[in-house]
Amino acid sequence: MKVLQRFTVAAAASLLAILSASQQASAQIKIGAVLSATGPASFLGDPEKKTLEIYVEEINAKGGVNGQKLQLVVYDDGGSADNARTFATRLVEEDKIVAMVGGSTTGSTLAMIPVFEDAQIPFISLAGAIQIVEPVRKWVFKTPHTDKMACEKIFADLKSRKLTTIALISGTDAFGKSMRDQCVAVAPKAGITIAIEESYGPRDSDMTPQLTNIRNKVGAQAVVNPGFGQGPAIVTRNYRQLGITLPLYQSHGVASKQFIDLAGPAAEGVRLPAAALLIANILPANDPQKSVVVNYSQKYQQKTGQAVSTFGGHAYDGLMILVEAMQRAKSADKSKVRDEIEKTKGYIGTGGIVNMSPTDHMGLDLSAFHILEIKDGNWALVPGT
Numbered sequence: 001m002k003v004l005q006r007f008t009v010a011a012a013a014s015l016l017a018i019l020s021a022s023q024q025a026s027a028q029i030k031i032g033a034v035l036s037a038t039g040p041a042s043f044l045g046d047p048e049k050k051t052l053e054i055y056v057e058e059i060n061a062k063g064g065v066n067g068q069k070l071q072l073v074v075y076d077d078g079g080s081a082d083n084a085r086t087f088a089t090r091l092v093e094e095d096k097i098v099a100m101v102g103g104s105t106t107g108s109t110l111a112m113i114p115v116f117e118d119a120q121i122p123f124i125s126l127a128g129a130i131q132i133v134e135p136v137r138k139w140v141f142k143t144p145h146t147d148k149m150a151c152e153k154i155f156a157d158l159k160s161r162k163l164t165t166i167a168l169i170s171g172t173d174a175f176g177k178s179m180r181d182q183c184v185a186v187a188p189k190a191g192i193t194i195a196i197e198e199s200y201g202p203r204d205s206d207m208t209p210q211l212t213n214i215r216n217k218v219g220a221q222a223v224v225n226p227g228f229g230q231g232p233a234i235v236t237r238n239y240r241q242l243g244i245t246l247p248l249y250q251s252h253g254v255a256s257k258q259f260i261d262l263a264g265p266a267a268e269g270v271r272l273p274a275a276a277l278l279i280a281n282i283l284p285a286n287d288p289q290k291s292v293v294v295n296y297s298q299k300y301q302q303k304t305g306q307a308v309s310t311f312g313g314h315a316y317d318g319l320m321i322l323v324e325a326m327q328r329a330k331s332a333d334k335s336k337v338r339d340e341i342e343k344t345k346g347y348i349g350t351g352g353i354v355n356m357s358p359t360d361h362m363g364l365d366l367s368a369f370h371i372l373e374i375k376d377g378n379w380a381l382v383p384g385t
Contacts, residue, residue, distance in 0.1 A: 028068060029069070032102065033315075034084050038076055039077075043229070048102070050304050051319075054299065056072045077108050079105065081107040081110070083108075088115040105175065122141070124318040125142040128179075128251075128252065129147050143314045143321070143349070147179035148186060150179060164192055166221065167217060168223075169223060170226040171199070202229065207235050215243075222249065225249065227253060232263075255278060268374055269374065271382065274369070275350060280293035288348055289349075289353070320347070322341065324344070341356065352368025
């Protein structure tokens with residue numbers, strides 16, 4: 001009888017231990033990420049994925065959030081918007097996440113928005129197009145600067161150089177098309193005239209015909225290329241091969257060392273708007289972002305052996321904005337966290353100083369952008385920007 005009692009007590013204790021472990025596992029805060037870690041947009045998704053993994057591990061090592069560990073559930077959409085929507089549905093229905101940080105591209109983000117809006121789950125996108133946050137959607141936020149801001153920053157730099165007539169050559173992907181539309185809309189207010197427009201597809205490997213048309217257009221003083229991925233690097237190489245000497249501007253969609261590597265020597269002299277992260281080491285000591293971007297750069301390079309890009313920085317900002325919202329809410333409740341994300345004020349990130357509101361789900365202004373020029377295969381800050 002005593003043996004049976006001991007067995008029963010031991011079995012009960014074992015069951016309690018199993019239940020306790022199960023409860024602890026279920027007490028983890030599940031956050032999702034759908035990223036383009038492979039495929040044509042991997043230069044976006046790969047650093048984003050690595051960044052999220054590095055900092056989730058660090059946060060958990062320090063005790064998690066409100067005493068609970070984070071569980072990061074990541075899916076790779078391979079650059080496909082259809083895959084992104086499928087994984088978003090899985091995150092909601094099967095993984096039961098409470099928040100989402102991800103969406104490497106504009107196309108994948110737009111495909112996922114209805115899923116997270118319907119499920120009422122906070123979604124912090126890492127993509128660039130303005131239509132992600134305009135009009136404002138209750139559950140959707142973003143960390144990168146918008147394509148409209150990129151047009152405004154580029155046009156301001158053009159005006160400072162007394163250049164007012166441009167050519168546009170745009171990618172036909174979701175981001176390229178969106179930025180092209182924003183530049184066309186912003187140009188008249190900025191005092192910029194668009195003399196000629198050309199475009200190229202995501203799979204095009206030679207933009208010489210389009211650039212020849214631009215070269216032959218009388219009056220164009222500079223060229224602006226809204227796009228991301230390999231397209232802008234091909235444009236840049238073809239541009240130099242044709243001997244075009246007009247100033248060339250790229251978008252923040254190429255703000256990584258990979259663009260310089262792909263374009264090679266042809267990238268020399270190219271300008272683009274980008275965040276302070278790319279020039280962390282040359283920021284003034286009193287710049288409020290200095291310590292943030294230096295610390296992120298050092299940690300990312302130490303952990304991965306790779307150069308930083310603004311895209312990994314967007315993931316860092318998205319995660320930290322989410323974590324700080326959970327800490328303020330003292331909860332992982334989806335509605336409470338959403339409300340606190342919207343109340344984000346004075347967050348100093350890699351992309352700038354973020355001040356969100358019910359009418360602004362990004363929270364950045366033009367002061368968060370710098371104009372960079374590629375010199376000797378690296379980034380240089382254009383004075384006064």
